[in-house]
Amino acid sequence: MPAVENTVLICAGGACISAGEKSVKEVFEDTLKKYSLETVVRVVETGCMGACDLGPILVIYPEGVFYQKVNAENAAQIVEEHILKGRVVERLLYKGDTGELKTKPQEELPFFTEQVKIATRNLGVIDPLSIDEYIARDGYFALHKALFEIGPEKVLETLKKSELKGRGGAGFPTWMKWDFTRKAQGDTKYIICNADEGDPGAFMDRAVLEGDPHTIVEAMTIAAYTVGAQKGFVYVRAEYPLAIERLTFAMEKAREYGLLGNNILGTDFSFDLEIRIGAGAFVCGEETALINSIEGKRGIPRVKPPFPANKGLWGKPTLLNNVETYANIPPIIINGGEWFSQYGVEGSKGTKVFALAGNVKNTGLVEVPMGITVRKLIYDIGGGIPGGKRLKSIQTGGPSGGCIPLEHLDTPITYDNLKKLGTIVGSGGMVVMDEDSCMVDVAKYFLEFTVEESCGQCTPCRDGTRRMLEILERITEGEGTMEDLDLLKELGENIMATSLCGLGQTAPQPVLSTMRYFWHEYEAHVLEKKCPAKRCKPLMRVVIDKDKCVGCTACARVCPVNAISGAVRKPHEIDPEICTRCGSCLAVCRFNAISKVSP
Amino acid sequence: MSVVTCPDCENLFAELDRYIDSVKDNTGVLINVLHKAQEIFGYLSEEVQQHVSEKLNVPLSQVYGVVTFYNFFTMKPKGKHQIKVCLGTACYVKGADKIMERLQDELKVPMNQPTADGKFSIHAVRCLGACSMAPVVLIGEDDYYGRVTPDEVSKILDKYRRAE
Amino acid sequence: MAKIKSLEELMKIKENAMKGLKMRDSGKKGKIIVAMGTCGIAAGAKDTLRAIVDSLDEKGIEDVAVVQSGCFGLCDVEPTIEVHLEGADPIIYGHVTPAQAKRIIDQHIVEGKVVGDLIVKKGEL
Numbered sequence: 001m002p003a004v005e006n007t008v009l010i011c012a013g014g015a016c017i018s019a020g021e022k023s024v025k026e027v028f029e030d031t032l033k034k035y036s037l038e039t040v041v042r043v044v045e046t047g048c049m050g051a052c053d054l055g056p057i058l059v060i061y062p063e064g065v066f067y068q069k070v071n072a073e074n075a076a077q078i079v080e081e082h083i084l085k086g087r088v089v090e091r092l093l094y095k096g097d098t099g100e101l102k103t104k105p106q107e108e109l110p111f112f113t114e115q116v117k118i119a120t121r122n123l124g125v126i127d128p129l130s131i132d133e134y135i136a137r138d139g140y141f142a143l144h145k146a147l148f149e150i151g152p153e154k155v156l157e158t159l160k161k162s163e164l165k166g167r168g169g170a171g172f173p174t175w176m177k178w179d180f181t182r183k184a185q186g187d188t189k190y191i192i193c194n195a196d197e198g199d200p201g202a203f204m205d206r207a208v209l210e211g212d213p214h215t216i217v218e219a220m221t222i223a224a225y226t227v228g229a230q231k232g233f234v235y236v237r238a239e240y241p242l243a244i245e246r247l248t249f250a251m252e253k254a255r256e257y258g259l260l261g262n263n264i265l266g267t268d269f270s271f272d273l274e275i276r277i278g279a280g281a282f283v284c285g286e287e288t289a290l291i292n293s294i295e296g297k298r299g300i301p302r303v304k305p306p307f308p309a310n311k312g313l314w315g316k317p318t319l320l321n322n323v324e325t326y327a328n329i330p331p332i333i334i335n336g337g338e339w340f341s342q343y344g345v346e347g348s349k350g351t352k353v354f355a356l357a358g359n360v361k362n363t364g365l366v367e368v369p370m371g372i373t374v375r376k377l378i379y380d381i382g383g384g385i386p387g388g389k390r391l392k393s394i395q396t397g398g399p400s401g402g403c404i405p406l407e408h409l410d411t412p413i414t415y416d417n418l419k420k421l422g423t424i425v426g427s428g429g430m431v432v433m434d435e436d437s438c439m440v441d442v443a444k445y446f447l448e449f450t451v452e453e454s455c456g457q458c459t460p461c462r463d464g465t466r467r468m469l470e471i472l473e474r475i476t477e478g479e480g481t482m483e484d485l486d487l488l489k490e491l492g493e494n495i496m497a498t499s500l501c502g503l504g505q506t507a508p509q510p511v512l513s514t515m516r517y518f519w520h521e522y523e524a525h526v527l528e529k530k531c532p533a534k535r536c537k538p539l540m541r542v543v544i545d546k547d548k549c550v551g552c553t554a555c556a557r558v559c560p561v562n563a564i565s566g567a568v569r570k571p572h573e574i575d576p577e578i579c580t581r582c583g584s585c586l587a588v589c590r591f592n593a594i595s596k597v598s599p
Numbered sequence: 600m601s602v603v604t605c606p607d608c609e610n611l612f613a614e615l616d617r618y619i620d621s622v623k624d625n626t627g628v629l630i631n632v633l634h635k636a637q638e639i640f641g642y643l644s645e646e647v648q649q650h651v652s653e654k655l656n657v658p659l660s661q662v663y664g665v666v667t668f669y670n671f672f673t674m675k676p677k678g679k680h681q682i683k684v685c686l687g688t689a690c691y692v693k694g695a696d697k698i699m700e701r702l703q704d705e706l707k708v709p710m711n712q713p714t715a716d717g718k719f720s721i722h723a724v725r726c727l728g729a730c731s732m733a734p735v736v737l738i739g740e741d742d743y744y745g746r747v748t749p750d751e752v753s754k755i756l757d758k759y760r761r762a763e
Numbered sequence: 764m765a766k767i768k769s770l771e772e773l774m775k776i777k778e779n780a781m782k783g784l785k786m787r788d789s790g791k792k793g794k795i796i797v798a799m800g801t802c803g804i805a806a807g808a809k810d811t812l813r814a815i816v817d818s819l820d821e822k823g824i825e826d827v828a829v830v831q832s833g834c835f836g837l838c839d840v841e842p843t844i845e846v847h848l849e850g851a852d853p854i855i856y857g858h859v860t861p862a863q864a865k866r867i868i869d870q871h872i873v874e875g876k877v878v879g880d881l882i883v884k885k886g887e888l
Binding site for chain 3: 009132140148211212362
Binding site for chain 2: 801802804805806809838839841
């Protein structure tokens with residue numbers, strides 16, 4: 001059998017089929033036969049390539065030339081020109097916004113091309129259970145370099161040049177933390193990895209621990225060598241059992257290889273790691289609370305100063321970084337600080353992993369240079385909003401953050417810029433919300449979270465957040481007053497100013513931020529007793545349009561509480577007293593007769 | 600003092616003791632020990648807490664303090680199949696609250712309380728980190744269900760109902 | 764395993780493992796990587812993995828290695844797998860249910876034909 005020279009992918013997505021893909025394929029294959037090319041050219045029908053408005057689409061490999069709007073007539077021409085004579089048929093190429101010809105738009109898909117993978121460099125590439133594969137990707141070479149070639153001073157210098165900042169939320173320069181701990185007095189020091197990824201909506205730390213556990217082992221060992229520590233702890237959430245399993249295995253392998261434990265790489269430097277499992281307390285993401293938890297106590301934050309760098313775990317100098325921060329360390333040591341700081345923008349260097357979730361097409365993890373605009377992240381990389389809905393806002397930074405509204409979509413993502421907008425980069429969780437999300441309800445959701453997670457130690461956070469939640473509950477039930485809104489704001493500002501730790505100091509952010517950008521939604525709830533997004537149950541009803549209902553009974557059968565009545569082939573009705581507003585009927589109605597209304 | 604109703608309590612306590620002996624020399628292992636105890640007994644009864652306190656030489660008040668502080672620990676028995684509904688932001692935006700409601704309707708129990716037959720209990724959990732699959736439900740330790748709709752709830756439960 | 768004490772020893776492991784990653788001299792025709800992060804597992808990657816292994820066993824295919832990896836980051840199309848045959852660009856498939864996994868083995872591994880409708884990405888990630 002002769003070797004295949006070309007592979008032709010024909011898009012057989014629904015749109016392309018309806019645009020005539022089948023006849024294109026037929027003509028194409030017939031023409032190939034005419035020139036006896038059918039054995040060297042393979043024609044493959046693929047799934048939807050996503051560019052439905054350009055169909056039918058045809059891509060010819062190995063060059064990967066992308067032809068659009070192909071029809072039965074010009075399909076033959078493509079065979080004669082491109083396959084036979086090797087000439088690209090220019091008039092059928094995709095044209096960019098400015099009319100320039102693009103032969104390979106698929107390789108320009110931003111979801112792939114915009115990414116720069118540093119912290120996530122090994123995810124999906126290596127087997128997380130194979131230390132050899134980690135080594136094959138330059139694993140443990142950074143440790144060797146630190147120990148044998150450059151020494152602790154140079155490690156610090158490299159980190160300083162890289163301008164890496166803590167990726168867990170606070171954004172404190174990493175080299176300074178390392179330097180403080182190195183300079184702190186004491187023979188016993190500790191290294192901690194904060195893997196208590198508590199922000200709902202962020203999952204990059206889980207992905208790194210599960211997909212590349214050795215990078216954490218290596219980075220923590222480098223950190224221990226640099227600051228002079230002998231023992232380290234990885235504090236992992238109990239919700240991540242797979243991460244715990246893989247990290248445990250990685251540690252065993254590293255010990256076997258002499259890369260962890262006594263006499264690392266044959267030197268007199270010894271360091272070992274232990275895993276401590278969290279027990280479900282969001283506040284343990286705060287470094288001093290986490291330290292208390294490792295000590296086996298209730299995870300309540302300590303007063304700072306003294307900072308952990310001087311007085312941390314069991315009163316000893318302690319260095320604490322989060323997973324993503326550590327994952328950046330080995331490549332920085334190998335490639336140098338300048339290599340890392342070439343990415344990103346002033347004040348926010350390097351790359352950041354973002355977790356796209358919520359109402360966005362391409363949910364997933366993306367690592368991109370800092371300074372990318374929100375729009376690019378959501379639309380180019382994230383693929384926009386599914387279901388023809390409109391974007392409303394992007395929530396960043398979890399319960400400590402706020403939202404970015406439409407009008408600020410072109411803001412480059414940097415620590416400073418997001419702070420000015422009243423939110424934070426945080427751990428990189430980005431929850432996209434469309435027009436169906438009620439911003440008052442979202443604020444209430446986060447307050448419920450913080451009320452439950454407040455450790456109870458200081459009054460502003462313990463009592464203040466509860467009072468704020470009560471006000472929000474009143475508002476979403478249609479019982480709120482304009483005075484409530486003033487009180488909400490005042491309370492929020494007070495709690496932020498007077499709470500002991502980061503949790504309380506940021507807890508009102510989601511409320512203040514939504515009040516700042518979505519004031520009209522608060523007003524609608526208070527003044528008109530209306531929920532514009534039709535999400536707050538007390539302020540909305542589900543109704544059947546009598547003119548559209550054909551009485552098919554589909555809704556009545558699916559209603560879990562039997563709130564729908566009506567005879568067959570007669571318009572049905574929903575009893576608002578019984579209805580729980582679950583929306584099941586909306587999903588099954590094929591006549592668009594059911595809708596949510598807010599008075 | 601509540602009585603632990605397990606057929607082979609002695610063996611279970613022996614298993615816990617073996618674990619405690621293996622880690623007792625490390626400092627601050629209380630939380631790890633409680634994790635193990637809950638894994639063995641299913642929940643942390645007063646009796647178990649007292650036992651841990653004595654074995655580790657940690658005041659009972661501190662043990663109780665830790666047990667009540669962390670969401671993960673429970674002093675009440677749980678159902679045989681623990682249904683964990685993720686209420687992280689992404690899941691919330693995608694309607695996890697509706698899944699929660701439907702589960703409670705189906706099983707006719709509130710959160711954190713086992714069904715009459717002891718088969719199920721429903722728990723809310725913070726982000727499981729599978730946000731792209733939102734809303735997510737985890738049953739037991741391994742059975743993840745992604746992109747769950749309220750109407751699928753009963754079908755999912757049937758699997759476990761039938762398994763008996 | 765003896766403990767590593769020098770750069771040379773580290774290099775040696777790297778070189779050997781590189782071969783594995785690139786599959787030269789490994790005696791294998793190729794490998795299938797299954798993304799087994801929590802998101803993948805939530806979408807059913809465990810069943811997919813089992814179906815792949817079963818299907819390979821059934822057909823007596825021994826020169827294709829099945830390995831697991833962490834999350835590819837393409838959570839939207841989980842479960843995802845990457846088929847890496849010697850001398851060809853790796854292909855990433857999405858939404859791979861056990862049934863689709865069997866199809867991929869039949870068409871891609873056995874017949875050498877790319878399963879067009881499941882492709883997410885061609886080439887290195």
